[in-house]
Amino acid sequence: MSSARSVAALDPGRSVVEQLRERVAAMEHKPAAQAVPTLPGLAALVPLHAGATYGVDSASLALALAAGASQAGEWVGFAGCADFGVEAAAELGFELSRTVLVPDPGDHWLEVAAALVDVLRVVVLRPPASVDARAAGVLDSRLRTRSSVLVVHGHWPRVAARLSVEESSWTGPTSGAGQLLERRARVVVHRGARPPQRAELTWPGVHRADPQVHELRRASG
Amino acid sequence: MVWCPDWSVVAALEEAEASPRSPAAVLSANVVEVCNGPARSEGVRRGQRRRDAEARCPGLLVLPTNPDRDARAFEPVLATVEDLRPGVASLRPGLLAVRAPGSWYGTEEEAAATVCQALVETGVWDVRIGIADDLFTAEQAARTAKVQSWEVVAVGGSAPFLRGLPVHVLEGDGPQGRELVSLLQRLGLRTLGDLADLPGAAVEHRLGLYGAEVRRRARGEDAALFGARTPPPELDAEVAFEPPLDSVEAITFSVRTTAERFVTQLAHHQVVATGVRIEAEAEGAVCSSRTWLHPRHFSARDLVDRVHWQLQSSTVGGSLRSAKDSGAVRAPIDRVRFLPEVVEPAAAHGEALWGAASDDLVERGVARIQGMVGFDAVRRPVLQGGRSPSARQSLVPWGERPVDLRPLDRPWPGRVPGPAPVRVFATPPAAEVVDDAGREVRVSDRGVVTGEPRRFRVGGGVLPWQPVTAWAGPWPTDEGWWADGVGLSARFQVVGADGRAWLLLRAPDGWSLEAGYD
Structure with missing residues (x-):
């Protein structure tokens, strides 16, 4: 079983030797920069890197960021998300048998998150209202030596990238007729001092809806 | 041998918070697996069908079978006996074996009385103890003993x-x-x-x-005894300082080689330590001792760090750490000792070059979280059939098998179509939905909506009203009408002005917010 799963965990688009080198570096406790599988719709916008923290402002973005790793057979965990929608996760391709939930960690949220970061590949955390820099620092330093990604739904002092929904609309329902069909949302990505990057995403099954960004990328790179 | 009869019933009643004296039976596949004394006196027997059992004893409390629960509930019993006499072997939930404590408690009867009393104090009423030369005889002796009593079979008898x-x-x-x-x-x-x-x-x-x-x-020829624990190899490591050292920096520097020796010695046995006890001695007496747990396993450098933290924290009280005395220890330390408390096979901790962390590692990590926040706090999501989003999912405690799941492959008429909601509220907050005239929107018994939803708000007036830009529904359901159910309720998909969609439920007693598409 392990061999079939592990081959899937490697990114076929990149050289195998290079990826194995990254893993060896991670095992030797060097600063990890290993790429973590991301959904194709998000990969160009926010490629996840091990050891980094990402901030989001909506549950659907948090789920979308963790979905790629779970699809690739990695373990993922959710701490503090008492309202986890299991069916939505299954629709995004989550491997539910490799998903750990701690719906209500209470006062122990920092210890629980640290323990999850130790063993899982992607950890989604919804921290309590106020997080001080010291608590965040504890988790950040733990992340640096592990090959996992922290996705924070809420406020966090320092993040590699922050994703937020600027505008969202649903197609389908009118006045009483129809049903929810498709959601379009404009997502903006803030990365430190860099100019924010915007993208149109559609649900269900997170996809890119704006072709011009691909063209821009091709022109610049 | 200590026997607690009908343990699954005892454990199940405890979980169900029912009186231990009420007649109850644990059923598997609709056949009585175990029943307790009150049920037995009403004529309930093992192997009986559910119908027959309920006919004989109408007040019978029917409980589902769950071996994990039984084992978990038996754990405190094991711990209690272990306090009195180490080396306890749990044969199955409800039955444990321990070597009869020798002359420490006087005679064997007195030992049995001590164990019995300790268990009754922890709330286990039905305890029977048998003492004999071998396991089989002791079990039979325990079965002949009375409640909270014991039966001793003489040596050779x-x-x-x-x-x-x-x-x-x-x-x-x-x-x-x-x-x-x-x-x-x-x-x-x-x-x-x-x-x-x-x-x-x-x-x-x-x-x-x-x-x-x-x-x-x-014939008494089979002297089956339970497996005695093999004593683990000696893996401690210690270092003595001559003369004693009184600075944390000097001590940490000097324990480095010992820590390395400790880790290599463990590696030689193909194990790694995940819990280590560090003891420091001053003037021949242990002055500082603490157990450290590691999320993965201890390397030599981790151990040196732990020594540093331990000695430093014992010198300065709490957060009052001044620069002057931060490096000094209270008394000169003349010996530091590492004792492995938890060792695990090294193979379980190796990080795979191909693929991610091994599943064992995750299991251990999750077990640690369960130790921190409680067994029930860690969950595994599973899907099941149902009409509302919260009924279509179940969060199973980690390490337990899901039981009584509704099948997914049925049509479930009345369930809401479209993409599944991302947020499903365990306790739906109350909501209000009104039409143009400000009247509450209702759904008639025939499933007709009384007005068009225009505005909604959640949380009883804490949050402001939000205009409805689009809505769909109702999807009416009438669950449990055959057994005085709640009556007709209907679900609506509502899109707010901010472009977020919600699933609202109109039940006979008012509106609530069931789920969010966020």
Whole structure:
């Protein structure tokens, strides 16, 4: 079983030797920069890197960021998300048998998150209202030596990238007729001092809806 | 041997917070697996069908079978006995074996009384203790003992004791035992003594290996004892300082090679330490001792860090750490010792070059979280059939098997179509939905909406009203109408002005916010 799963965990688009080198570096406790599988719709916008923290402002973005790793057979965990929608996760391709939930960690949220970061590949955390820099620092330093990604739904002092929904609309329902069909949302990505990057995403099954960004990328790179 | 009869019923009643005196039975596949005394006196028997059992005892409390729960509930009992006499072996939930404490408690009877009293104090009422030379005899002795009492079979007295027992005591051995009992009774063999008198070869020929084993046991020839724990190899490491050192920096520098030796020594046995006790001695007495746990396993550098933290924290109280005394220890340390408390096979901790962290590692990590926040706090999501989003999912405690899931492959009429909601509220907050005129929107018994939803708000007026830009529904359901259900309720998909969609439920007693598409 392990061999079939592990081959899937490697990114076929990149050289195998290079990826194995990254893993060896991670095992030797060097600063990890290993790429973590991301959904194709998000990969160009926010490629996840091990050891980094990402901030989001909506549950659907948090789920979308963790979905790629779970699809690739990695373990993922959710701490503090008492309202986890299991069916939505299954629709995004989550491997539910490799998903750990701690719906209500209470006062122990920092210890629980640290323990999850130790063993899982992607950890989604919804921290309590106020997080001080010291608590965040504890988790950040733990992340640096592990090959996992922290996705924070809420406020966090320092993040590699922050994703937020600027505008969202649903197609389908009118006045009483129809049903929810498709959601379009404009997502903006803030990365430190860099100019924010915007993208149109559609649900269900997170996809890119704006072709011009691909063209821009091709022109610049 | 300590026996708590009908343990699954005791554990299930405790979980259900019911009185231990009420008649109850644990059923698997609609057949009575175990029942308790009050139920038995009403005529409920093992192997009975649910219908028959409920007919004999109408007040019978029917509980689902769950081996994990039984084992978990038995854990405190093991711990209590272990406090009195180490080396406890749990044979199955409800039955444990321990070497009879020697002369420490006086006689064997007094030892049994001590164990019995300790267990009754923890709230386990039905305790029976049997003391004998071997496991089988001790179990039978415990079965003949009265509640909160004990039965002692004298040394060498196993064979005479067993000879007098009727053959149906073998029913406790499971299906093969029950089969053998029925066969022996048909053969006219009433007691174990009758079986013991038969020639060995004939018994093995007619009754198979199990029968031969029973015959050996009945003759007192089978001295089955539980597996004694093999003492682990000596893995401690210590370093002595001459003269004693009084600075944390000097000590941490000096323990480095010892820490390395400790880790290599463990690696030599193909194990790694995940819990280490560090003891520091001053003037021949232990002055600082603490157990450190590591999320993965200790390397030499981790150990040196732990020594540093431990000695430093014992010198300065709490957060009042001044620069002056941060490097000094209270008394000069002359010895530091590392004792491995938890060792695990190294193979389980290796990080795979191909693929991610091994599943074992995750199991251990999750077990640690369960130790922190409680067994029930860690969940595993599973899907099941149902109409509302919260009914379509279930969060199973980690390490337990999901039971009683509704099937997914049924049509479930009345369920809301479209993409599944990302947020499903465990306790739906109350909401209000009004039409143009500000009247509450209702759904008639025929599923007709009284007005068009225009505005909604959640949380009883804490949050402002939000205009509805689009809505769909209703999807009416009438669940449990055959058993006084809640009545007709209907679900609506509502898109707010901010472009977020919600799933609202109109029940007879008002609106609530069931789920969010966020």
